[in-house]
Amino acid sequence: xxxxxxxxxxxxxxxxxxxxxxxxxxxxxxxxxxxxxxxxxxxxxxxxxxxxxxxxxxxxxxxxxxxxxxxxxxxxxxxxxxxxxxxxxxxxxxxxxxxxxxxxxxxxxxxxxxxxxxxxxxxxxxxxxxxxxxxxxxxxxxxxxxxxxxxxxxxxxxxxxxxxxxxxxxxxxxxxxxxxxxxxxxxxxxxxxxxxxxxxxxxxxxxxxxxxxxxxxxxxxxxxxxxxxxxxxxxxxxxxxxxxxxxxxxxxxxxxxxxxxxxxxxxxxxxxxxxxxxxxxxxxxxxxxxxxxxxx
Amino acid sequence: xxxxxxxxxxxxxxxxxxxxxxxxxxxxxxxxxxxxxxxxxxxxxxxxxxxxxxxxxxxxxxxxxxxxxxxxxxxxxxxxxxxxxxxxxxxxxxxxxxxxxxxxxxxxxxxxxxxxxxxxxxxxxxxxxxxxxxxxxxxxxxxxxxxxxxxxxxxxxxxxxxxxxxxxxxxxxxxxxxxxxxxxxxxxxxxxxxxxxxxxxxxxxxxxxxxxxxxxxxxxxxxxxxxxxxxxxxxxxxxxxxxxxxxxxxxxxxxxxxxxxxxxxxxxxxxxxxxxxxxxxxxxxxxxxxxxxxxxxxxxxxxxxxxxxxxxxxxxxxxxxxxxxxxxxxxxxxxxxxxxxxxxxxxxx
Numbered sequence: 001x002x003x004x005x006x007x008x009x010x011x012x013x014x015x016x017x018x019x020x021x022x023x024x025x026x027x028x029x030x031x032x033x034x035x036x037x038x039x040x041x042x043x044x045x046x047x048x049x050x051x052x053x054x055x056x057x058x059x060x061x062x063x064x065x066x067x068x069x070x071x072x073x074x075x076x077x078x079x080x081x082x083x084x085x086x087x088x089x090x091x092x093x094x095x096x097x098x099x100x101x102x103x104x105x106x107x108x109x110x111x112x113x114x115x116x117x118x119x120x121x122x123x124x125x126x127x128x129x130x131x132x133x134x135x136x137x138x139x140x141x142x143x144x145x146x147x148x149x150x151x152x153x154x155x156x157x158x159x160x161x162x163x164x165x166x167x168x169x170x171x172x173x174x175x176x177x178x179x180x181x182x183x184x185x186x187x188x189x190x191x192x193x194x195x196x197x198x199x200x201x202x203x204x205x206x207x208x209x210x211x212x213x214x215x216x217x218x219x220x221x222x223x224x225x226x227x228x229x230x231x232x233x234x235x236x237x238x239x240x241x242x243x244x245x246x247x248x249x250x251x252x253x254x255x256x257x258x259x260x261x262x263x264x265x266x267x268x269x270x271x272x273x274x275x276x277x278x279x280x281x282x283x284x285x286x287x288x289x290x291x292x293x294x295x296x
Numbered sequence: 297x298x299x300x301x302x303x304x305x306x307x308x309x310x311x312x313x314x315x316x317x318x319x320x321x322x323x324x325x326x327x328x329x330x331x332x333x334x335x336x337x338x339x340x341x342x343x344x345x346x347x348x349x350x351x352x353x354x355x356x357x358x359x360x361x362x363x364x365x366x367x368x369x370x371x372x373x374x375x376x377x378x379x380x381x382x383x384x385x386x387x388x389x390x391x392x393x394x395x396x397x398x399x400x401x402x403x404x405x406x407x408x409x410x411x412x413x414x415x416x417x418x419x420x421x422x423x424x425x426x427x428x429x430x431x432x433x434x435x436x437x438x439x440x441x442x443x444x445x446x447x448x449x450x451x452x453x454x455x456x457x458x459x460x461x462x463x464x465x466x467x468x469x470x471x472x473x474x475x476x477x478x479x480x481x482x483x484x485x486x487x488x489x490x491x492x493x494x495x496x497x498x499x500x501x502x503x504x505x506x507x508x509x510x511x512x513x514x515x516x517x518x519x520x521x522x523x524x525x526x527x528x529x530x531x532x533x534x535x536x537x538x539x540x541x542x543x544x545x546x547x548x549x550x551x552x553x554x555x556x557x558x559x560x561x562x563x564x565x566x567x568x569x570x571x572x573x574x575x576x577x578x579x580x581x582x583x584x585x586x587x588x589x590x591x592x593x594x595x596x597x598x599x600x601x602x603x604x605x606x607x608x609x610x611x612x613x614x615x616x617x618x619x620x621x622x623x624x625x626x627x628x629x630x631x632x633x634x635x636x637x638x639x640x641x642x643x644x645x
């Protein structure tokens with residue numbers, strides 16, 4: 001039971017981090033209908049900036065610069081690439097983001113090399129013990145921070161004029177433009193927000209028990225794809241649910257790996273994708289996604 | 297003299313074929329191997345272009361089907377004496393079997409693929425990569441696990457395409473020279489067939505689905521069936537490419553068939569030109585020869601240095617180049633490299 005609780009808390013915590021990534025992914029999809037395969041590199045950008053600066057200017061300023069940097073890179077991608085595309089085929093744009101991803105990731109992995117960069121976070125490897133359950137502080141920090149950020153984001157999405165503009169643009173681009181919503185700004189903001197969210201996620205992916213930021217950190221962004229799909233690509237609630245489902249699945253399957261040894265080693269890495277396929281079989285638009293209705 | 301023979305394209309094409317045919321007599325192993333990689337990539341890219349380019353179904357799982365082809369061939373043709381399962385079938389039968397297996401894998405996916413569209417499909421096929429990698433690393437009986445397994449050499453009607461040296465016109469013929477012709481034949485047949493499909497009735501149906509799925513359905517295109525067929529055919533091309541790659545490498549390792557490989561294939565079809573056979577071939581040649589060339593001439597090139605010296609290694613340089621090429625082509629050259637050629641301003645398909 002203790003193991004189960006520990007795994008569950010760890011899963012929820014890592015799931016909330018996945019939810020942050022997936023949220024950015026969904027925001028970009030809603031605002032521009034682009035599937036952003038460059039998300040992994042945005043995440044690594046934020047983490048890299050924060051990790052390289054933290055020695056010189058301290059952890060918190062470095063984190064802020066990292067978040068700002070990732071947001072700036074996201075905005076730059078939108079401004080230089082996505083906005084310039086004149087066609088109408090969104091799967092071509094998805095492939096363009098793959099090109100961007102190749103460029104950014106190559107540069108970052110070349111700079112990081114085989115190093116593991118420590119972030120110098122204030123939590124270190126301390127643990128919290130509640131009864132018989134032991135959880136690292138970093139996991140609790142991740143859970144709290146992700147919950148705060150997501151709440152803040154959803155409030156902003158519902159009540160600020162920025163959020164209203166964003167939702168209007170997602171609903172009907174043309175009408176929104178006629179009502180005075182500046183679509184360029186909306187999508188620029190979406191990419192910046194997604195970059196910032198990914199940078200925060202990068203922080204919690206590289207703290208204890210992970211040794212630090214390595215080139216492989218970007219693979220975590222691949223967990224956000226099933227998370228976003230399970231929840232439904234155009235649903236912010238879905239991104240939350242999807243992230244938690246993926247995190248808990250991964251933690252539980254990895255934790256009980258020995259009992260599942262007939263499935264082979266490392267099944268925890270694959271389990272989120274299996275869950276995703278199952279969900280897609282039952283609900284092709286994800287759990288909370290809007291089914292695409294077409295009228296002829 | 298017939299009409300065809302008066303056109304310069306006929307003569308240019310003929311000269312090109314002739315050069316390709318005599319190349320093994322003049323160039324060394326490095327070039328032949330690079331060329332074979334490009335041929336295998338071209339076959340795979342043709343398949344992906346039928347699916348993503350012509351039918352508009354984004355697939356990130358192409359590497360999975362390549363793996364099915366490569367390992368399928370090894371399992372079917374292997375003799376089983378190196379500790380991994382091998383059925384010991386004649387190698388030509390194994391090639392056909394591997395291609396059919398890849399097609400079957402594509403067909404099995406269609407219950408899922410058929411229900412999904414656009415981004416959902418792309419990410420669902422991403423799952424194939426991760427599941428495939430998991431199986432490749434864990435099913436040691438079939439795949440040899442992390443270390444991979446040896447690939448039995450192809451045996452065409454008693455002629456073994458292995459490293460045993462045969463001399464033809466005073467040129468030593470080893471595996472690369474012999475495989476070169478096998479590769480040429482496979483690519484030619486594959487390209488010819490794909491051209492027929494894309495220019496004929498199925499091609500129009502595929503393009504209709506890409507442009508407007510509902511309209512295509514209303515006009516009588518059996519949407520679900522055509523999409524499933526495109527998936528199967530594309531996987532079969534991938535399987536064939538996998539077989540050829542395995543034969544060239546002479547050893548298959550699971551790591552090769554990862555996400556990066558799928559991205560390379562997508563880069564090929566975008567750079568070359570979506571939806572056409574020549575585009576796929578052009579893109580494949582570009583993407584697969586680039587790293588080899590940069591690697592070979594890294595001393596002579598500015599900005600590129602040998603791996604491990606801190607500068608930009610050739611592999612990285614080529615990734616920069618094709619990453620940038622993908623972005624640049626989509627933004628500035630919609631239609632890809634094939635649109636650069638004069639005289640191809642025909643109907644945009």
